[in-house]
Amino acid sequence: MKLTEAKQQFISSWGAFGTHWGINRTMAQIHALLLITPDPLTQDDIMEQLNISRGNTNMNIRDLINWGLVERVLMTGERKEYFSAEKDIWKVVKQIVKERKKRELEPMLKLLDQLEEVEGDKRDKNIKSFVDTVSSIKKLGRQADKTLDVMIKAEENWFVGNLVKLFK
Template sequence: MKLSEARQQFISTWGAMGTHWGINRTMAQVHALLMISPDPLTQDDIMAQLNISRGNVNMNIRDLIDWGLVDRVLIQGERKEYFTAEKDIWKVATQIIKERKRRELDPMMKLMDQLSKVEGDKKDKEVKTFLETISGIKKFGAHADDMLGVLVKSDESWFLSTALKLFK
């Protein structure tokens, strides 16, 4: 398999994977492209390589920067902005986990706290089942929060060696 073909395959699959994870296809493709690009790229490079419009590149790059997955790079004596992606997949993963926790887990847990204040007789099975579900989610969320916190703070080699020693 030729490099150009392999790159296409990778970009396209990474994009499809994104859609299964609530990430838009193009954003995942831009990320994929930057991950396999040795040097930083401009918006025009990305437009050309992925065949997408300037506006599209711009918006998705901005989102990727918000997610902390892509950085602007200033190149000496160049007017244009260049972009580059973190290539260490462990860092990519922990960054995504950190963001998703902040954007999704934290607000969800806040809501669960509110919902657990629902009024009504706890002997009523409707109320009981509701409260049990909410409380299960709260407990689960608290544990997940703890574990993800440690995961994100630790570095790869420590985490994997310790965890795997334990789990094997």
């Protein structure tokens, strides 16, 4: 397979992949493009390579920056802004985990705390079933939260080494 074709494949699969994770196709594609491009790219480069409009490009780059996955790069003597993606995949994964934890897991745990305090007789079958479900989700959620905290701080070696040993 030729490089051009391989790149194309990677970008398009990464985009499709993203949609299974609540990330829009274009955002994932821009990320993919920046991941496999050694040098920083401008908005125009990205627009051209992915065939998307200026506005779309701009918005999705902004999102990627908010996610901490892409950064603006200033080239000396150049007026245009350049963009480049973090290439260390372990760092990328940790960053995504960190953000999703903050955006999704933590608010969910907060809500579950409230729901657990539902009024009424705990012997009522309906109340019991509700509280049991909420409690067990909360318990697992808290556990996951702690586990992810450690993961976020860990080095890749730690993950690949220790954890895997444990699993044997």
